Amino acid sequence: MSLFGTTSGFGTSGTSMFGSTTTDNHNPMKDIEVTSSPDDSIGCLSFSPPTLPGNFLIAGSWANDVRCWEVQDSGQTIPKAQQMHTGPVLAVCWSDDGSKVFTASCDKTAKMWDLNSNQAIQIAQHDAPVKTIHWIKAPNYSCVMTGSWDKTLKFWDTRSSNPMMVLQLPERCYCADMIYPMAVVATAERGLIVYQLENQPSEFRRIESPLKHQHRCVAIFKDKQNKPTGFALGSIEGRVAIHYINPPNPAKDNFTFKCHRSNGTNTSAPQDIYAVNGIAFHPVHGTLATVGSDGRFSFWDKDARTKLKTSEQLDQPISACCFNHNGNIFAYASSYDWSKGHEFYNPQKKNYIFLRNAAEELKPRNKK
Amino acid sequence: MTICQFFLQGRCRFGERCWNEHPGAWNAGGGRQHQPSDSNRRVWNANSPRSSSVIQPSSFSRPAPWGGSREQDKSSFGSFDSGASTNRNRGVGLPQNLFASSPSTDAQRDEKKLLEGIVKDMEVWESSGQWMFSAYSPMKKKSSISGFTDISPEELRLEYHNFLTSNNLQSYLSSIQQLITQWKNRVNELKSLNTSTKIALLSDIKDGINQAAPTFGFGSSQTAAFGSPGFPVNNSMSDTAQNFSFKASSGFATAPSGSPPVFGSSPAFGAVPSASPAITTSTPIPGFGKPQVTSAASFSFKSPAASGFTSPGFSGFPAPVAAGPLGALGAPAFGSGSSVVGFGNPGSQSHTAFSKPSSDSFGNSNTSTSVPISNGSTTDNEIFTPKHQLTAEELEQFQSKKFTLGKIPLKPPPVELLNI
Numbered sequence: 001m002s003l004f005g006t007t008s009g010f011g012t013s014g015t016s017m018f019g020s021t022t023t024d025n026h027n028p029m030k031d032i033e034v035t036s037s038p039d040d041s042i043g044c045l046s047f048s049p050p051t052l053p054g055n056f057l058i059a060g061s062w063a064n065d066v067r068c069w070e071v072q073d074s075g076q077t078i079p080k081a082q083q084m085h086t087g088p089v090l091a092v093c094w095s096d097d098g099s100k101v102f103t104a105s106c107d108k109t110a111k112m113w114d115l116n117s118n119q120a121i122q123i124a125q126h127d128a129p130v131k132t133i134h135w136i137k138a139p140n141y142s143c144v145m146t147g148s149w150d151k152t153l154k155f156w157d158t159r160s161s162n163p164m165m166v167l168q169l170p171e172r173c174y175c176a177d178m179i180y181p182m183a184v185v186a187t188a189e190r191g192l193i194v195y196q197l198e199n200q201p202s203e204f205r206r207i208e209s210p211l212k213h214q215h216r217c218v219a220i221f222k223d224k225q226n227k228p229t230g231f232a233l234g235s236i237e238g239r240v241a242i243h244y245i246n247p248p249n250p251a252k253d254n255f256t257f258k259c260h261r262s263n264g265t266n267t268s269a270p271q272d273i274y275a276v277n278g279i280a281f282h283p284v285h286g287t288l289a290t291v292g293s294d295g296r297f298s299f300w301d302k303d304a305r306t307k308l309k310t311s312e313q314l315d316q317p318i319s320a321c322c323f324n325h326n327g328n329i330f331a332y333a334s335s336y337d338w339s340k341g342h343e344f345y346n347p348q349k350k351n352y353i354f355l356r357n358a359a360e361e362l363k364p365r366n367k368k
Numbered sequence: 369m370t371i372c373q374f375f376l377q378g379r380c381r382f383g384e385r386c387w388n389e390h391p392g393a394w395n396a397g398g399g400r401q402h403q404p405s406d407s408n409r410r411v412w413n414a415n416s417p418r419s420s421s422v423i424q425p426s427s428f429s430r431p432a433p434w435g436g437s438r439e440q441d442k443s444s445f446g447s448f449d450s451g452a453s454t455n456r457n458r459g460v461g462l463p464q465n466l467f468a469s470s471p472s473t474d475a476q477r478d479e480k481k482l483l484e485g486i487v488k489d490m491e492v493w494e495s496s497g498q499w500m501f502s503a504y505s506p507m508k509k510k511s512s513i514s515g516f517t518d519i520s521p522e523e524l525r526l527e528y529h530n531f532l533t534s535n536n537l538q539s540y541l542s543s544i545q546q547l548i549t550q551w552k553n554r555v556n557e558l559k560s561l562n563t564s565t566k567i568a569l570l571s572d573i574k575d576g577i578n579q580a581a582p583t584f585g586f587g588s589s590q591t592a593a594f595g596s597p598g599f600p601v602n603n604s605m606s607d608t609a610q611n612f613s614f615k616a617s618s619g620f621a622t623a624p625s626g627s628p629p630v631f632g633s634s635p636a637f638g639a640v641p642s643a644s645p646a647i648t649t650s651t652p653i654p655g656f657g658k659p660q661v662t663s664a665a666s667f668s669f670k671s672p673a674a675s676g677f678t679s680p681g682f683s684g685f686p687a688p689v690a691a692g693p694l695g696a697l698g699a700p701a702f703g704s705g706s707s708v709v710g711f712g713n714p715g716s717q718s719h720t721a722f723s724k725p726s727s728d729s730f731g732n733s734n735t736s737t738s739v740p741i742s743n744g745s746t747t748d749n750e751i752f753t754p755k756h757q758l759t760a761e762e763l764e765q766f767q768s769k770k771f772t773l774g775k776i777p778l779k780p781p782p783v784e785l786l787n788i
Contacts, residue, residue, distance in 0.1 A: 106526050188518040189503045214502035214518050236499040273496035338521035342528050
């Protein structure tokens, strides 16, 4: 459909991949490299909503900045604008009309960035770094939901400096996702809470974690009727749990699978286990992508319970991923995620964001 | 029948087959039907040929307990049943004899499996290079085992950057070293599984205790060392520390061995002395013989812990559970009082528990139980069991004037029944 994704020369501008014999493995998948990528690790990626014509990509990084690119169908990426925080940016999201970008940072604030005027104002305040941010558009209200390490979930009307609502979390918020009317928050100490957002946000259920280790990322998926029906939860132990909220048969419908491990599924030899850094669902096909500290991304079909594809290994962990609104583009960021501590941190190493054509590879397998 | 002396000590080799009487804690309180137990055995018979007890396999097929060993597959994910809420309510399942040559009750089998699973998980954790600072639970849907901190890579990285800017990298590095040593110690502890760890573990798991004991790792020697960017956990900890005021806890502090509640499975005993006077004085509670001994041991192992009893906010509570890693942290951690181990996280919730009546005795014993603190547990964050959660027998016990030996409930009494 779109020309995007033909891995022709201009996409990989400036890299040494073409014709070189170096063992440079920073882009083994030969995907399109975004120009002017951030100078430090990329913590979050987000594509613009369908209300905005074209595709715009936002990335927040540990260099305290948030950058915006326009991604054209040809694959060209044009840096558009940038905003700064006073601390690393941990989460970004778009408003539903595509005019504003919300950014959450370690400086304990969240800002609203008006793209038209290129102004950013602070709209939220926490007592600790803000880890997640989502824009909620309900029929009777709209607000920004921020989750923080101060163990609270706050809801902000962007016009007021006081939160509309504050919900206590059992522990520090590690990751969250929201598809109206459902929101899921995963916290430290393996906490997991589902919220329902109709009328006003309220806690719907606390779930006992299906995973044995620390929660790292979560993503909600929808059913055939386009309603959120469950979520995928990833942990630091190379495992993702698929959990339905109200399944007909929990024992059978909910399951976990191993991923981002070095030996594949051969469990006899000790394998290296990597954290799952991000999970994203394809907006059209409902299949999911996971990215891990091992520097690979994988596509899965959760209904057929099969793996669709695993990428080659990049030389750096993949720290974030995201689909665009129609699922044609899969963006993933290659940068250090601190999974091996400070010793392996190399500030000189370049950080990349790659774009891949996702229209074909994420088609679901036909269920047997 | 004579009462089995070994059983009382927790080490009867015959278990169910013993000819002497075992004042049966779990037999009475377990209330499990035979069906699940049959199928359990059938499942386990496949795995552990050692079992000698023979039960006709029932047609009831239980989903696989843990997917750990069962996930296979080339291109498909290992299907994994998470719906099974398996080992949760095995009655009491006291660790009577964990290494019995023929574990004869389901509870013991369960535990054995659990412990084996833990050992395996620890080995994998060490060899796989996965992230160290993570909470861990031996089975899904169970609460986390204490002794592991949950720190996300982002938090760690932020700390690094903060220390970098304040030119204090050395303290960051030493804190990291400390955390790593703690983790290693805890993993080794769990791998080697001597009896005291086992008992602590089991009570952990059963009561949904969730104590992130060394969460304050970063600020262990000086809580304020972190300055403002603070490790969020630290901040909240220092708050709760003050609220803790350990008042007249001397009663319990000085005689930990005399108080069964140290272990946490029955906080009520210490918590509400008035309601169950019989218990605190009478020690022959089945199965507690062993824990008492070890609890005393683990309490005394750290001399700072002793002083910790009097210092505000710190109670020897993490001691029974995370003896290893805490030892590594050394005295200052505990002496400083404000860095309350394990309380940081549940800080806000612990207020309610500890402001309950008879709070002085709570200071010590309840912290060890920290039933209110569990994050994963489904019970409300209170020390008292709501009435509807008690079985009829337990309710009857609480309501009667004295407890009947052999039928003493292990859950705390409901608030309503307390006459204070």
